[in-house]
Amino acid sequence: MNRFLFLLVLTIVLATSTTSVGAQEELKVGDSICVQGFIMDYFCIKIKNMLDNGLPTLKQPEQHSVHCLLDVGVCTNDASPFEVLTDPEEVGGTYTRGYRLTDKSKKDMIALGRRVGSCSTCDSGYDNGKQTYGLRAVMKGTVVDLNNNKNGVDAPPVIEVSNMMHSNAFGDDPCKTVFNMVEGVPSRRLRRRSA
Numbered sequence: 001m002n003r004f005l006f007l008l009v010l011t012i013v014l015a016t017s018t019t020s021v022g023a024q025e026e027l028k029v030g031d032s033i034c035v036q037g038f039i040m041d042y043f044c045i046k047i048k049n050m051l052d053n054g055l056p057t058l059k060q061p062e063q064h065s066v067h068c069l070l071d072v073g074v075c076t077n078d079a080s081p082f083e084v085l086t087d088p089e090e091v092g093g094t095y096t097r098g099y100r101l102t103d104k105s106k107k108d109m110i111a112l113g114r115r116v117g118s119c120s121t122c123d124s125g126y127d128n129g130k131q132t133y134g135l136r137a138v139m140k141g142t143v144v145d146l147n148n149n150k151n152g153v154d155a156p157p158v159i160e161v162s163n164m165m166h167s168n169a170f171g172d173d174p175c176k177t178v179f180n181m182v183e184g185v186p187s188r189r190l191r192r193r194s195a
Contacts (some may be wrong), residue, residue, distance in 0.1 A: 026186065027143060027146065027157060027186060028143065028146075028186070029143050029144060029145065029146060030142065030143065031142065031143045031186035031187075032140070032141070032142055032186065032187050033140075033141060033142075033143060033159065033181075033184060033185065033186055033187065034138065034139065034140050034141075034175035034178075034179045034181035034182070034183055034184070034187075035084050035086070035098060035099050035138075035139050035141070035159065035175070035183060035184060036084070036136065036137065036138040036139065036167055036170075036174045036175055036183060037084045037085045037086045037087060037095070037098055037136060037137075038061035038062065038064070038084070038085040038095065038134055038135065038136050039069065039082055039083075039084060039085075039109055039113070039135045039136070039137055040057060040061055040064060040069075040082070040083050040084075040085050041068075041069055041075035041076070041080045041081075041082055041083075042079075042080045042081045042082070042083060042100075043074045043075050043079075043080040044057050044064065044068070044075060045057050045058070045083060045097065050063065050064050050068060051068055051072060051074070051075065052064065052065045052067065052068035052072070053065070053068075058085065058094045058095045058096075058097075059094060059095070061085050061095055061134060062133060062134035063133055063134065064133065064134060064135075065119075065132065065133055066113060066117035066118055066119045066122065066130075066131055066132055066133065066135055067118075067119040067120065069113060069117075069119075069135060070110060070113050070114060070117060070119045070121055070122065071119045071120050071121050076110065078103070081100050081101060081103075081106060082100070082101045082105075082106045082109055082110075083097050083098070083099065083100045083101070083156060084098045084099040084100075084101070084137075084139070084159075085097060085098060086098035086099075086184070097155075097156045098156055098184070099141075099156050099157055099158070099159045100147070100155055100156050100157070100158045100159070101158070101159060101161060102144060102158055102159070102160045102161075104160065105139075105141065105159065105160055105161040105164075108161060108164060109137065109161075109164065112137065112164055112165075112166060113131075113135050115166075116130060116131050116135075116166040117130050117131045117132070117135060118130040118131060118132045131166065131168060134168070135166070135168070136166070136167045136168045137164050137165065137166055137167050138164070138165050138167040138170060138174035138175060138177075138178050138179070139159070139161045139163065139164040139165075140161070140162055140163045140164075140179045140181065141159035141160055141161040141162055141163075142159060142160050142162065143157050143158070143159055143186075144158050144159065144160045145157065145158040163179070165178055
């Protein structure tokens with residue numbers, strides 16, 4: 001009986017892990033998706049610790065200052081794309097580099113951050129009533145590049161964002177709340193039809 005129970009549990013675990021990997025593989029260029037998470041500059045990801053406080057980038061993104069994200073040159077320059085960190089599977093786990101924003105989407109994110117944030121280049125300057133740490137956003141966008149480890153560069157899929165909102169106050173499921181979409185799941189294919 002114990003052997004049967006073990007095999008049943010093992011089968012369920014394997015089926016679940018295969019399903020999640022399979023769902024990830026289904027992402028294609030042209031997919032429309034909703035994503036949400038902490039916004040992080042690649043410079044702080046690359047050095048593994050946030051420039052502003054030395055904390056581990058993928059462990060405590062809620063401690064990343066809006067000042068570091070939006071004011072510091074090495075974090076905002078063209079060599080440091082913005083990425084969306086997806087939440088860990090378990091409490092206390094590591095955040096994942098979920099998606100990278102296109103250059104245009106990064107500029108739009110900087111504008112959004114400056115509207116809602118507290119920093120020297122923010123619309124309201126340093127304002128304790130504004131977002132100071134851990135900028136989160138919910139975005140609807142289109143996958144424009146899967147990246148697939150091109151040229152030996154380990155980077156997540158790139159998305160062009162069509163709509164974004166500051167999401168720190170939207171709770172656990174901002175994709176559902178704001179766009180009525182399931183997070184990270186393609187909702188439609190936007191493919192060109194051949195003539």
